Amino acid sequence: MQHQPRIPTLDLSTAGRAEAVRTFGEGLEHFGFVIVTNHGVSPDLLAGAYDVSRRTFAFPDGTKRKYETPENGRNTGYASFGVEHAKDDPRADLKEFWHVRKHVPGSELLFPSEVPDFGPVCLSLFDALDGVAARLLGLLDGYLGMDAGHFAGMVKDGTTLMRLLYYPEIAGSPDAMRAAPYEDINFVTLLAAATAAGFEVLTRDGEWIAVDNPPDAIIVNSGDMLKANTAVRIPSTTHRVVNGDGKPRYSIPFFVHPRPEVRLTEDLTAEQYLRQRLIEIGILKG
Numbered sequence: 001m002q003h004q005p006r007i008p009t010l011d012l013s014t015a016g017r018a019e020a021v022r023t024f025g026e027g028l029e030h031f032g033f034v035i036v037t038n039h040g041v042s043p044d045l046l047a048g049a050y051d052v053s054r055r056t057f058a059f060p061d062g063t064k065r066k067y068e069t070p071e072n073g074r075n076t077g078y079a080s081f082g083v084e085h086a087k088d089d090p091r092a093d094l095k096e097f098w099h100v101r102k103h104v105p106g107s108e109l110l111f112p113s114e115v116p117d118f119g120p121v122c123l124s125l126f127d128a129l130d131g132v133a134a135r136l137l138g139l140l141d142g143y144l145g146m147d148a149g150h151f152a153g154m155v156k157d158g159t160t161l162m163r164l165l166y167y168p169e170i171a172g173s174p175d176a177m178r179a180a181p182y183e184d185i186n187f188v189t190l191l192a193a194a195t196a197a198g199f200e201v202l203t204r205d206g207e208w209i210a211v212d213n214p215p216d217a218i219i220v221n222s223g224d225m226l227k228a229n230t231a232v233r234i235p236s237t238t239h240r241v242v243n244g245d246g247k248p249r250y251s252i253p254f255f256v257h258p259r260p261e262v263r264l265t266e267d268l269t270a271e272q273y274l275r276q277r278l279i280e281i282g283i284l285k286g
Contacts, residue, residue, distance in 0.1 A: 007031070007211065012135070013038035017142070024136060024220075025143025028188075032237035033201055033211070033221035036136070036190075041128045043216060046192055046252070048121045049164070053250050055115050056098060057166040064096075067110045073275075073284035076101050076161075077110030081168070086180035087280045093179045094170055095241075100126055100162040126162050129190050129218075129254040133160075136188065136220060137256070144230065154229075155187060159257040159274070167198075167241065167249040178249070179241035184223035185277045186255040191219040194251040202238040225257070225273060228264040 008027035010020060027034035056064070067077040074083075076099050082092035100122045101109065111119040137151035167178045178198060191199070193215045200208050201221070211219060221237040241249075258264075260271035278284035 007033070007035055009035045009037060009217075011037045012040070021139045021142040024139040028140070028220075028222045028234050029143075030204060032204060032235065033219055035211075036132070036218045036220055037214075037216065039132045039218050041125070041132060041192070041218070045121075045125050045128060048117075049125045049252055050195065050250055052115050052118045052121050053098075053164040053166065053252070056112050056118060056164070057096065057250075059112070059114060063114065064112075067098075067112060069110070070285070073278050074099060076108070079283070083282060085282050086182040087277070089180045089182075091177070091180060092282075094177075095165055095167045095179060097166065098164040100164065101159065102126060102130075103157055103159060122162065122164070125252070126254070129162065129192075130160065132218065133188065133190055133254065133256045136190075140188075140234075144233065151187065154258040154262050155256055156259070158259045158262070158270075160186075160255060161257065162252065162254045165249075165251040165253065167196075167251075169248045170243055170246050177240060178243055181238050181240040182281075183236040183238055184221065184253075184255060185225060185274060186223040186257045187226045187229075188256050189221050189223060190254040190256070191221070192252050192254075193217060194249055196244060196247050196249040198241045198244040198249055199251075200240050200242055202240075204235075208240075223255070224277070225264055225270060228268065228273070 008023055008031055010023045015023065024034055064078045065080060068074065068080060069077055079097050081096040084093050085091060134152050141148055141150045197212045199211050201211050202208055222234045224236045226234050227236040258270045260269065262270045264270055264273055
């Protein structure tokens with residue numbers, strides 16, 4: 001039997017600064033993701049977000065599509081089932097989702113009027129996760145030898161988004177793909193515990209392993225923008241969602257993005273990179 005790699009875990013309540021910097025930085029560089037515990041996000045707040053998510057996705061397609069804006073890449077609001085696919089894989093992902101942002105240049109925030117508490121609940125969770133992200137980016141500053149606040153400055157007032165995801169019940173093989181293998185576009189992603197299994201990560205050794213984090217933990221992984229900005233020092237993390245038991249699955253990833261004008265490399269801004277990737281995965285028309 002092949003030995004499953006040990007997932008790095010960072011306890012923010014007990015780790016000293018040096019230990020936290022090392023655990024988080026080495027986890028992203030060598031393993032691709034870190035499980036963070038005692039992060040300070042209220043379980044009640046997360047439960048509230050899952051509650052509004054369930055109520056929202058239960059509406060008929062016609063109700064939800066009132067809040068879909070394909071003309072601007074679905075910056076905020078609803079995205080229909082099957083719209084998104086992995087880069088270089090034309091098969092549609094078996095999911096629908098809702099984007100929540102705080103900063104949407106040229107767009108308004110779209111919340112379902114049919115769920116009055118959607119906005120307050122989701123924006124509260126957004127702020128809580130944003131605070132955790134700032135703390136973790138500070139650890140990455142230390143690991144990479146950057147000035148304090150380096151990465152936090154790049155993402156301040158950026159296009160960070162929270163995605164409420166829904167994978168409907170689907171019969172079939174446990175190994176069937178609900179979301180084909182992909183890498184996140186952004187700097188880092190914070191993923192609170194989902195309501196069902198299925199999340200798998202490709203380790204640096206090429207092994208797919210299931211990562212079903214405890215209810216009180218957050219999975220953090222690195223994305224393509226961070227890979228570009230660190231000259232591949234911190235690679236992006238390939239992951240997927242398999243069918244598992246086929247039951248409905250809700251998930252809430254928090255994608256940390258820099259401001260559009262931030263240069264990832266000398267010749268590439270975050271806005272340029274994001275637009276190209278959104279076209280490649282079907283969210284935005286070219």
